[in-house]
Amino acid sequence: MPIYHVNQRELKVVAETTFGAEGIMERKDLQRMLRGQISVLDERLMVIAEEFGEWVDSSRRIDLLCLDADANLVVVELKRTEDGGHMELQALRYAAMVSAMTFEQLVDTNARYRNKASPDTDAAKASIMEFLSWDEVYEDQFAQDTRIILAAADFSKELTTAVMWLIDRDIDIRCIRMKPYRMPDGTVLLDVQQLIPLPEATAFQTQIGVKKQAExxxxxxxxxxxxxxxxxxxxxxxxxxxxxxxxxxxxxxxxxxxxxxxxxxxxxxxxxxxxxxxxxxxxxxxxxxxxxxxxxxxxxxxxxxxxxxxxxxxxxxxxxxxxxxxxxxxxxxxxxxxxxxxxxxxxxxxxxxxxxxxxxxxxxxxxx
Missing domain, CATH: 3.30.1460 (Yope Regulator; Chain: A,)
Structure with missing residues (x-):
C-alpha cells in the first residue's frame, strides 16, 4: 500500500525508496536507530545487548538482544533487504542458543553493554528490575519463553510461510516490515507495520493457539x-x-x-x-x-x-x-x-x- 502526501488540492503518492538507495546501512544506521528507539518495534522492550555473540564455538551474533515486560528474552534480527534473506533460520538458532541464559548472566551482559570498560552490575540489575517492576528476583519467572522479532524492508513468500508454520507450533515470532519512502523535498519517511501476525488478529490467534496447544x-x-x-x-x-x-x-x-x-x-x-x-x-x-x-x-x-x-x-x-x-x-x-x-x-x-x-x-x- 502506498503512502500519500495530503495537500489542499489532492493526494500525492510518496515515492518508495530503499535503504540502499538512501545510503542507510544495516548495522551502522538501522540497528543504531532502532537500538536508541526500540519502541518502534515493540513498546514493551528493553535492549540488553547489541551484537551479542557469547556462544561456545560460534562467531554468530544477535543484532539486538532484548527483554520484554514479561521477563522473556527477545531476539531481534534486522535486514535491510527486500526479502529478509534467511533471517528466520538465523533467529531460530540464536533463540535456541540464548534460551538457557540465567538472570545473573543477563545482568552481566547488560552491564558490559552499558559500559564495556567498567561494567556496573548493580546499576544494570537495578535498571532491569525497574523495567520488570520487580521488588526481588523471580528466577522462576525469568526467560520462560524466547521470542523472535524479524524486522526487514520486506519478506519473501518462503520466509513468511516458514513464520506462519512456526506460529502454528506455538513459536512466538513476528515479522515487522520497515519500508522507506522519500518525500519530494528529500525527507525520508519510514513506514513500520507488523505483518505477521496481524495485530488485530492477535486475540483470535491466541484463542486458536490455546485450542491447538490443548490438542x-x-x-x-x-x-x-x-x-x-x-x-x-x-x-x-x-x-x-x-x-x-x-x-x-x-x-x-x-x-x-x-x-x-x-x-x-x-x-x-x-x-x-x-x-x-x-x-x-x-x-x-x-x-x-x-x-x-x-x-x-x-x-x-x-x-x-x-x-x-x-x-x-x-x-x-x-x-x-x-x-x-x-x-x-x-x-x-x-x-x-x-x-x-x-x-x-x-x-x-x-x-x-x-x-x-x-x-x-x-x-x-x-x-x-
Whole structure:
C-alpha cells in the first residue's frame, strides 16, 4: 500500500525508496536507530545487548538482544533487504542458543553493554528490575519463553510461510516490515507495520493457539499412555506368543506382527475403551481384488476357524477399503485405569495366541 502526501488540492503518492538507495546501512544506521528507539518495534522492550555473540564455538551474533515486560528474552534480527534473506533460520538458532541464559548472566551482559570498560552490575540489575517492576528476583519467572522479532524492508513468500508454520507450533515470532519512502523535498519517511501476525488478529490467534496447544497436550498424553500400554503388553506376551517378539513399543494405536506370508499381519490394536486382535489382510495399492479374494477364501472356512479360535469373530471385508480384517474385540483400552491393564493384556495375548493357532496354517495354504 502506498503512502500519500495530503495537500489542499489532492493526494500525492510518496515515492518508495530503499535503504540502499538512501545510503542507510544495516548495522551502522538501522540497528543504531532502532537500538536508541526500540519502541518502534515493540513498546514493551528493553535492549540488553547489541551484537551479542557469547556462544561456545560460534562467531554468530544477535543484532539486538532484548527483554520484554514479561521477563522473556527477545531476539531481534534486522535486514535491510527486500526479502529478509534467511533471517528466520538465523533467529531460530540464536533463540535456541540464548534460551538457557540465567538472570545473573543477563545482568552481566547488560552491564558490559552499558559500559564495556567498567561494567556496573548493580546499576544494570537495578535498571532491569525497574523495567520488570520487580521488588526481588523471580528466577522462576525469568526467560520462560524466547521470542523472535524479524524486522526487514520486506519478506519473501518462503520466509513468511516458514513464520506462519512456526506460529502454528506455538513459536512466538513476528515479522515487522520497515519500508522507506522519500518525500519530494528529500525527507525520508519510514513506514513500520507488523505483518505477521496481524495485530488485530492477535486475540483470535491466541484463542486458536490455546485450542491447538490443548490438542497437542492431549495428543502427547495419548502417545505416552499408548507407549506404556504396549510396554506392559509385550512384557506379558513374551512368554506366551512370539509373533511380536521382535517388536518394540510405540506410541501408535497398533502393533503388527508377521504370519510368514506377505499381505497378512497379526495385529494388536488399542483404542480408548476397547482393544482387539486381528488378522489384517492387505496386498497393497492396486491389489484390492486380490485382498478381497483372500478374505473370502478365509470366510469360506468361518465355522472351522471360529471353532478353533473358541469364539465368534468380527469379519470385516471393508468393501470400500484396500484392506480387510478379521478381529476379536476385548473390553478395555489404553484409557482404562492402569490397574485394569493386566487383565486387558492377558485377554489380548490369550486371544492373539488363539488367533495365531486358528489362522497360521490356513493362511499358508490359501489359494486364491
Amino acid at each position: 497437542r497436550q492431549n495428543r502427547t498424553v495419548r502417545h505416552e499412555l499408548r507407549l506404556k500400554f504396549w510396554e506392559a503388553l509385550l512384557e506379558v506376551a513374551k512368554s506366551k506368543c512370539d509373533v511380536h517378539s521382535n517388536r518394540k513399543p510405540t506410541s501408535d494405536g497398533w502393533l503388527s506382527g508377521g504370519i510368514n506370508r506377505a499381505g497378512f499381519n497379526l495385529t494388536y490394536v488399542t483404542r480408548r475403551t476397547d482393544s482387539h486382535v486381528e488378522l489384517w489382510i492387505a496386498h497393497g495399492t492396486g491389489q484390492t481384488a486380490r485382498t478381497k479374494a483372500a478374505f473370502n477364501a478365509l470366510a469360506a472356512q468361518k465355522a472351522a476357524i471360529e471353532a478353533d479360535f473358541g469364539a465368534s469373530l468380527d469379519w470385516q471385508e471393508l468393501p470400500q477399503g484396500e484392506g480387510s480384517r478379521i478381529r476379536y474385540v476385548v473390553d478395555g483400552g489404553y484409557k482404562s485405569p492402569p490397574e485394569l491393564w493386566p487383565t486387558i493384556h492377558d485377554a489380548m495375548v490369550n486371544a492373539m495366541v488363539r488367533l495365531d493357532n486358528a489362522m497360521r496354517q490356513r493362511v499358508a495354504q490359501l489359494s486364491y
